[in-house]
Amino acid sequence: EGAEPGQVLVVHVEKITPHNIGWTGYRGNTGAMPGWLGDSNVGPTSKVVEIRDGRIIWNDKFSIPIKPMLGCVGVAPARDRWVNSWAGVWGGNFDIQEVTDGAQVHIPIQVPGANLHIGDMHALQGDGEICGGGGIETGGIARLRVELKDKPADMTWPRIENDEYIMTTAQARPAEDAFRTALSEMLLWLEGEYNFARKDAFMFLAQVLEARITQFVNPTFSYVAKVKKEYLEWTR
Amino acid sequence: EGAEPGQVLVVHVEKITPHNIGWTGYRGNTGAMPGWLGDSNVGPTSKVVEIRDGRIIWNDKFSIPIKPMLGCVGVAPARDRWVNSWAGVWGGNFDIQEVTDGAQVHIPIQVPGANLHIGDMHALQGDGEICGGGGIETGGIARLRVELKDKPADMTWPRIENDEYIMTTAQARPAEDAFRTALSEMLLWLEGEYNFARKDAFMFLAQVLEARITQFVNPTFSYVAKVKKEYLEWTR
Numbered sequence: 362e363g364a365e366p367g368q369v370l371v372v373h374v375e376k377i378t379p380h381n382i383g384w385t386g387y388r389g390n391t392g393a394m395p396g397w398l399g400d401s402n403v404g405p406t407s408k409v410v411e412i413r414d415g416r417i418i419w420n421d422k423f424s425i426p427i428k429p430m431l432g433c434v435g436v437a438p439a440r441d442r443w444v445n446s447w448a449g450v451w452g453g454n455f456d457i458q459e460v461t462d463g464a465q466v467h468i469p470i471q472v473p474g475a476n477l478h479i480g481d482m483h484a485l486q487g488d489g490e491i492c493g494g495g496g497i498e499t500g501g502i503a504r505l506r507v508e509l510k511d512k513p514a515d516m517t518w519p520r521i522e523n524d525e526y527i528m529t530t531a532q533a534r535p536a537e538d539a540f541r542t543a544l545s546e547m548l549l550w551l552e553g554e555y556n557f558a559r560k561d562a563f564m565f566l567a568q569v570l571e572a573r574i575t576q577f578v579n580p581t582f583s584y585v586a587k588v589k590k591e592y593l594e595w596t597r
Numbered sequence: 598e599g600a601e602p603g604q605v606l607v608v609h610v611e612k613i614t615p616h617n618i619g620w621t622g623y624r625g626n627t628g629a630m631p632g633w634l635g636d637s638n639v640g641p642t643s644k645v646v647e648i649r650d651g652r653i654i655w656n657d658k659f660s661i662p663i664k665p666m667l668g669c670v671g672v673a674p675a676r677d678r679w680v681n682s683w684a685g686v687w688g689g690n691f692d693i694q695e696v697t698d699g700a701q702v703h704i705p706i707q708v709p710g711a712n713l714h715i716g717d718m719h720a721l722q723g724d725g726e727i728c729g730g731g732g733i734e735t736g737g738i739a740r741l742r743v744e745l746k747d748k749p750a751d752m753t754w755p756r757i758e759n760d761e762y763i764m765t766t767a768q769a770r771p772a773e774d775a776f777r778t779a780l781s782e783m784l785l786w787l788e789g790e791y792n793f794a795r796k797d798a799f800m801f802l803a804q805v806l807e808a809r810i811t812q813f814v815n816p817t818f819s820y821v822a823k824v825k826k827e828y829l830e831w832t833r
Contacts, residue, residue: 385800385804386800387799387800387803392773393773393776393777394777394780394799403799404796406796406800407800408800417804419801423828425828485804486803486804487803487804487806487808488809489776489802489808490803491799491806492803495803496803496804497804534773535772535773536772536773536776537628537629537770537771537772537813540629540810540813541630544629559639560623560639560640560642563623563642563727564621564622564623564642566727567621567723567725567726567727567728567731567732568621568653568661568722568723568732569723570724570727572724573724573808573809573810574772574808574809574810577773582773595658
C-alpha cells in the first residue's frame, strides 16, 4: 500500500464483536503469580463461559459485562523474528484493554508494506492478565479501518488515542523501566505537540498522569500512560 | 487505647479539606524519571498554586479539580526505625490516591498502642508521583475516626475499602514484586472471606482485577489492587 518506515499506521478500531463463547485458563504458573503461594496446590485449571447479551455468564449467579479488546495489534518488526507473545516498538501482543471500540492505535512502521497483524481477542481482561491464557479468550469479528500518517520525530513506541485520552505505551522488564519509557514518550509528545517546556511537562504529569501495567505474563510487561484530552485543551 | 498486635486499626477518612495554597516541585531527578532524557537539561523546578472552589489554579487558562488524599497513614513499625519516606506492612508513606474521603484504611497493628501517624496531604497526585516532591503538596484538615478490629489471619499488608471497592496494597522494588504481593493478599482475602477456591480466585481475578502503581519515587514502590464490590455480592 506504499507504507514506509517513517510513517505510522493508524488502526481505527471501529467495532469488536466477540463470538458467544469464551475461555480462560491458568497454566499453574505465570510470571504474575506469587510463587510463595505455591502453584502446585492449584495446578492447571480452565473455564469455558457463554457470552450473551453483552455479558460473560460466569455461573448461574453472576455475570460480568464484556469489554472487548484486541490483545495483539502490530506491524512486522524490522530486524528480528520474535515469537508471537512478544510486543515492542512494532506493537504486537501488548494486551492493553484500551484497544477497544473507538480507539486509534498509532504504530511506527518498521518495514515497507507495514504488514499489519491483529489477534488475541478478549471479551474481558483484568489488569495483570494473571492467568497467562487470559482474559476471556474468544473469537469474533473486528471491524477496522487503517490510514497512513507521517511519524512525529519524537515518537518511538505505539500511541493510542480515543475521545477521552491520549496514551503512550511501552514494553520492558522490570516494570519500572516500562513506566520510564512510556513516561518519556509522553513527555516528548507534550513537548512536541502541546507546547510544553519540558520542566512544565514534568510538573503537569506529576498531577494528571494515569498509568498502569496491563499484563505481567508476556516476555516484557506492558505500560500504558494516559492524559485526559480535556486537560490539554488550554495548551493550543 | 488497648490496641495490640493481632488487631487492625481501621482509619475512617471522613473528610479532607486542603488549605488554599499548594506546591509541587521537581528536584531534577527521581527514580520515576527516564535518565536518558537527561535531567541536567531541566534541573530543579517548582510551582506554587492557589486552591480555590475545589480546583487547583494551574495558570490563568487552566485549572484542575482537586482529589484530596493523605499520602501517609501508618502505625509504628515493630522492629526497625525507618525514615519517613518508607512504607511497609505498617502503612506509612504509600501515596495511594484512594486514601480519600469515604475510605477505610485497615492497618495491621505492629506494637502495643498502635501509634497512628498521618501526613503528606496532596490536593492531587498523578500515578507515579513523578516529581518526587509531589503531587500538589498542601496542608489542611483531615477528619478521621478510628476503630479496632481483629486482624484476619491471612492479612499481612494494609487494606483499603470504600463503597465501591475492596483493595489490597503492597510495597516492593522491582514493581512486579509489589504486584505479586498485592495479588497474593487479594487471593487470600477472596479465599478467606468470599468463599473462593484458590483456583477460582485466580481465574476470577484474571478478569476483574484493577491494579496500578501509585508512586515510583519512594524507596519501595506502591501497588494497589482492586476488586469491585458489586462483583462479589454473589459469593455470600
